[in-house]
Amino acid sequence: MRLIPIVWTVFIGMEGVAQGQPKYDLLLKQGHVIDPANSIDAVMDVGITGGRIARVAADIPPAEGRKVLDVQGQYVTPGLIDLHAHVFGYSGAIFPDDTALIAGTTTVVDAGGSGWRTFDEMLERVIKPSRTRVLALINIVGHGMIGPKFEDDTGDMDPEKTAAKIGANRQHIVGIKVAHFGGQGWIAIDRAISAGKLSNTPVMIDDKIFTNTGRTSREKLLDKMRPGDIHTHMYNDRQLEVINRFNGKLEPYMMEARRRGVLFDLGHGGGSFLWPVASKAMAQGFAPDTISTDLHSSSIMIPESDMPNCISKLMDLGMTLQDAILRSTVNPAKAIRRFPEAGTLGEGQIADVAVFSLRSGVFAYKDAWQKKRMSTKKLECVLTIRDGKLVYDLDGRGFPEWKEAGEYEVLP
């Protein structure tokens, strides 16, 4: 027995009954919509039908929604895109749905867990069964991110085979990752960029520069990386000399690289977000182009580097929520050339939507060194819609009180 339509009729009122079938499967009422792609930053209603954003407008009658979600006082944004996640291959990899969707992240990009040899396994084991949209940057190492023995093996870095795998899987693979290379010189980065050229995709670089690697930040950013290539772990001072160690100033080549079109990604993780680096860089206006988590089995624990927390941390360093949403939606979508199919609430686009509460209180944010910074605001995901379906609903907005639902079965 399904009493739900009756329950909703109470809320909808007689108008809804008179007009017959509701237009929208889901109607989000009275949320503060932030959709940077369409310059929307205002209280709006969002109607969703058939898995697509059908309408974003100031006042859609409640009667037009089959399920009406009251999100007054909450922020409604495009589902977030986490450009640096680990859901396959890497020993710290975690599943996407229970970690991404509950955080408002509807698209994760696996950063190099698989290589050309192992991507097919990732496709079957992770990409296909997940409700989260899972994309991949495949590792220049054919075996993927499975430890130094493999990741330092230049013999397994094959640009042609990597590019061929990308060519055959453009729906899922968005670029190349090079990471953790412990050897000297540029061979790993060169091979990755070569694969990037062959496949016409961007390369994401995770690269330590010190300990006698024979590599420098300046050369990497200005001579090696192409416009559109992404340096992740930007606030890890072992990856990039963002801030001059002696005078505390932003290094001029950072701005020069940005002007060239090199992108800088947060990639928080267990080692790459340090308050001393991030606060100096943010104070000098050097914010991440893309906000990402590097979420894995360690960074999800004490540092809690999920997307809303990364955004909250940057807000505490001076970024506005609107700007943070831009850098968590439009910017990563563009970086992987998936805009506007992801990253916006534009009418007609796939309905990936996140709803956030901006809570007040006392909160502690922890960096990769497990040092805390106290703050009074916290962004918290309260509801997630993926592909038009309500997948997470912390406060039960989409459902009736059990006492009013009769002998209910599973409510839609």
Add this chain to the structure above:
Amino acid sequence: MTPLVIFLLVALAALPASSQEIYDLLLKGGHVIDPKNKRNDRLDIAITGDLVRKIARDIPAAHARRVVELGDYLVTPGLIDLHTHFDAQGAPLSLNPDHNSLRYGVTTAVDAGTSGWKNFEQFKKNVIDRSKTRVLAFVNIVGSGMFGSNVENDVNEMDPEAAAQVVRKHPQTIVGIKTAHFQPATWDAVDRAIKAADLSKTIVMVDFHPKPGRGYRELLLEHMRPGDIHTHFYGRLTPQLDAKKKVQDYMWAARKKGVLFDVGHGSGSLWFRIAVPAIEQGFLPDTISTDIHKNSIMLPRATMTNVMSKFLAMGLTVEQVIERSTVNPAKAIRRPDLGSIEEGGIADLAVLQVRSGKVALLDSGHGKLTTDRELRCVLTVRKGEIVWDTEGLSLTDWRNAGPYSNFK
């Protein structure tokens, strides 16, 4: 570790008796709820290495290297989730154990038959041995474990002797036998699971789908033994209430006989329309557990603190909820070393907050229960290590940390 070894270690470490011990970690000022030891009071807990060394009022802060002030928060034994699915490299619905346990105060997760006697070793190697969470297991009577109806309905997969052998080989990890999802209208699965438990001197956890000729009453009163566990007992599949929502006589008779009733929330097994009337009549769960998996963790949000909050909202006291999440499951799986806080015992602890405010909780049917408080895990200690600390209670402010850098 046997109690004797623990005793010797403690005795050894306590020498010389005259000098004051310096502790690694002192949890100060929290309200300790330890139902097994009838503790319900403000107490300090001192930890060194992976052991609890002292539980007392007013242990001086000066005696510990690190002091965490807990204010009004509750300190409980590390929670035990009796029904989980964590064979992350195995059967499809499994999750990763650590962030789905430790973040919710669970330091011991019992996997409920995700793997069977054929693939338990893989589960152990891939997950159990690599997890910070203590992962124990009911091994499935189905050799291949929870790989769908083809194997789970195949009686040839159910070998009591083979299952008992695996249990005997891993007495520290395997706590019993699981039977689940069996559809043919025969008693094969239940009886073979019980046979395996008899052979291995362990217990059975039963997930049961009644069929014509294979009734719930018979299961409880004729097949299950005292100490065996029926999980999902507030679910829709088993007739625990009559048409007037009165708890069936055989439920009480089974409880009297010693059959245990476990929540196992999951996607289909906690319904407010069933649990609320049962609880009103005094039929409470023996053990509170999640049946956490890829589906149940989403909309019904079957995490441990969430499931506990639902029972708080349905009228159980905080103490009753903690009891059913610590000492009761420890007793059920015959692990007296778990589920309580003991001087000399492994330091597995949860720090919980009863947070006030408007809270909405969903059941397996997505019916909503609106209430005014919930349990939330603030900090978790596993083997003496702080593995979760969402409020940074134990952490240094970065401004006071001196210069730090990854640069080497």
